[in-house]
Amino acid sequence: xxxxxxxxxxxxxxxxxxxxxxxxxxxHGKVTLLLDEHNHVQQARLHIVEFRGFEKFIEGRxxxxxxxxxxxxxxxxxxxxxxxxxxxxxxxxxxxxxxASAEAVRRLMHxxxxxxxxxxHFFHLSSPDLLFGFDSPVAxxxxxxxxxxxxxxxxxxxxxxxxGQEIIRITAGKRVHGTGAVPGGVNKLVSAEERDSLxxxxxxxxxxxxxxxxxxxxxxxxxxxxxxxxxSFRSNLLSIVRADGAMDxxxxxxxxxxxxxxxxxxxxDDQKYLDLIEEEVRPWSYMKFPHLRSLGRELGWYRVGPLxxxxxxxFIPSERAEIERQAFVDWGKGEPVHATLAYHWAxxxxxxxxxxxxxxxxxxxxLLSGDLLTSGQxxxxxxxxxxxxxxxxxxxxDVGDNDLVTRCNLIVSTTHNNQAMNEAVRSVARDYLDGHxxxxxxxxxxxxAIRAYDPCLSCATHALGQMPLDVTLLAADGTVLxxxxxxxxxxxxxxxxxxxxxxxx
Amino acid sequence: MNxxxxxxxxxxxxxxxxxxxxxxxxxxxxxxxxxxxxARLPAHLNEQVEFLDDYQLQIEHALxxxxxxxxxxxxxxxxCAAPFEVQNPQPRRDTSYSSHALSPEALLxxxxxxxxxxxxxxxxxxxxxxxxxxGQPMSAAAQAHLEAxxxxxxAWVMTTLTSSLT
Numbered sequence: 001x002x003x004x005x006x007x008x009x010x011x012x013x014x015x016x017x018x019x020x021x022x023x024x025x026x027x028h029g030k031v032t033l034l035l036d037e038h039n040h041v042q043q044a045r046l047h048i049v050e051f052r053g054f055e056k057f058i059e060g061r062x063x064x065x066x067x068x069x070x071x072x073x074x075x076x077x078x079x080x081x082x083x084x085x086x087x088x089x090x091x092x093x094x095x096x097x098x099x100a101s102a103e104a105v106r107r108l109m110h111x112x113x114x115x116x117x118x119x120x121h122f123f124h125l126s127s128p129d130l131l132f133g134f135d136s137p138v139a140x141x142x143x144x145x146x147x148x149x150x151x152x153x154x155x156x157x158x159x160x161x162x163x164g165q166e167i168i169r170i171t172a173g174k175r176v177h178g179t180g181a182v183p184g185g186v187n188k189l190v191s192a193e194e195r196d197s198l199x200x201x202x203x204x205x206x207x208x209x210x211x212x213x214x215x216x217x218x219x220x221x222x223x224x225x226x227x228x229x230x231x232s233f234r235s236n237l238l239s240i241v242r243a244d245g246a247m248d249x250x251x252x253x254x255x256x257x258x259x260x261x262x263x264x265x266x267x268x269d270d271q272k273y274l275d276l277i278e279e280e281v282r283p284w285s286y287m288k289f290p291h292l293r294s295l296g297r298e299l300g301w302y303r304v305g306p307l308x309x310x311x312x313x314x315f316i317p318s319e320r321a322e323i324e325r326q327a328f329v330d331w332g333k334g335e336p337v338h339a340t341l342a343y344h345w346a347x348x349x350x351x352x353x354x355x356x357x358x359x360x361x362x363x364x365x366x367l368l369s370g371d372l373l374t375s376g377q378x379x380x381x382x383x384x385x386x387x388x389x390x391x392x393x394x395x396x397x398d399v400g401d402n403d404l405v406t407r408c409n410l411i412v413s414t415t416h417n418n419q420a421m422n423e424a425v426r427s428v429a430r431d432y433l434d435g436h437x438x439x440x441x442x443x444x445x446x447x448x449a450i451r452a453y454d455p456c457l458s459c460a461t462h463a464l465g466q467m468p469l470d471v472t473l474l475a476a477d478g479t480v481l482x483x484x485x486x487x488x489x490x491x492x493x494x495x496x497x498x499x500x501x502x503x504x505x
Numbered sequence: 506m507n508x509x510x511x512x513x514x515x516x517x518x519x520x521x522x523x524x525x526x527x528x529x530x531x532x533x534x535x536x537x538x539x540x541x542x543x544a545r546l547p548a549h550l551n552e553q554v555e556f557l558d559d560y561q562l563q564i565e566h567a568l569x570x571x572x573x574x575x576x577x578x579x580x581x582x583x584x585c586a587a588p589f590e591v592q593n594p595q596p597r598r599d600t601s602y603s604s605h606a607l608s609p610e611a612l613l614x615x616x617x618x619x620x621x622x623x624x625x626x627x628x629x630x631x632x633x634x635x636x637x638x639x640g641q642p643m644s645a646a647a648q649a650h651l652e653a654x655x656x657x658x659x660a661w662v663m664t665t666l667t668s669s670l671t
Contacts, residue, residue: 057528057639069528072526072529072639074605075559075561075605076561076604117604120563120564120604121604123564124564124604124607124615125601125603125604128598154615154618155618157564158564158565158567158568158615161564161565162568165565177560451603454603454604454605455603456605
């Protein structure tokens, strides 16, 4: 694990390629590549502008408002922020543990969120790349067969996501930005009618989730050369696990495995995460670079999210997902799977697990009756850690005697994966772009690598006109040699040598 | 396999769907326009128009298009001319590298993919926004754009209802 290609030895003599949104509104990424005169990649960096002002947005507010407020940070995973903040303020109130009913409702909400987010990612965002190939005719010939075997894939994705959203609506009160979790517990339980309406859908959701795992597994089996190599690099793996080593996406202790799969750190209390992790600032990126204190910046960075979680746990405590985890582990032949595209396979295993957990929770009588709230001895600070769809999410707050938040620190999964996403971009640049003329198809390889992590783009602002990509090739003297622009609608135009004559690609 | 992609209730012929984050300045234009338009609609037409708002456009909104005769999308825009622009989006595949954004065109494509038919006629009302910082109120310029857009939107609803009912 090194920082090769992070900084070129002599950047002054290199051409610069930027994949850059035209509008520098908060939350968008760009990729810059520096190429020498032979088109060899000398430097590759991913920049993501993240969460400017989020902490400021929260500080000074009453603590009880925060679990609702933080959902405004993200329209895709508001539930994760909602629950992480609630868990942190449970600590502040001394409500540890919360009641069995409150935990059951929160867990149902959380696994509903995992299901809907994973379904969105796989079926809508990634399936076009995975099922139709990304500039690989060989893959296309194999994978199109898979697509033809699953003609209802888009519809399944929507209905899986809809089911997850319905769980969120029932537990949180609204499909988006509900108020179900509160410091110390929840403000509502689930009715028997709501439970039964969800249970009726379960068999179909379970079958579709299993189908999704099978699709992901088939993709790897049909083209191992691509799936094992693309964006592959070795890294440490971090997540929370249950005290007995089981996968637990809602609550647990911190565990880290090294690149060979050996446990480096285990059983770290979530309240003491700062003993384990520190964040580094680098001058070329707005986003910090977390790493393990004990190993330092060069050896201590890690990956989070499905790829880490599926391999970090000792087992998955649900029958079908555990079978699939074992198949995934077997694929690594005794070593951790480090391929970037394996994120999709791991994500679908988690989605299957989420459906199984939802099924168990819907049989739990604590969902229907019991105490909503717990209280205890008041504390001045609290940390809430949860496994959000994209990885470990940390909320850390100090609260004054006047109930106002005096300090807030958020570490989101995209920040944890900052170094890893940079490594993925470098790996792809080295393997696919080095020495070649740049094309839209080659540049899409970089997007595919980023897409596997699905970075949170400091989101919830997606006004029209914000998402185009602008790819510019500059000579060492700054002259524009080549420029490719991709609009938000996917149209691609190219202008060469400042020519106003544009050609469609 | 025939999946149940029918609305849970009898769909109103018109859908007005706006999206944006109320806590990010001018990004609130979409939901604010939906709320104001709903308030202005004559009461006897309430069952003819369904108003929805959300923080982001996403694939499940394709289900909200089922059974409609026409759809009006409303969103803030950084790129349109002030005070607003009206477009007619057509189905088109999304090329985003993130799940955190979905265009109206991509949503229409999702509808086509899952329904196997053309989506209902869609109109996009893009209202010019200027500032999108977290925690900031809507800018004065955006509020002026909103007022202008509201007049157009109400006229669109009335005209579209008249033509669809006849």
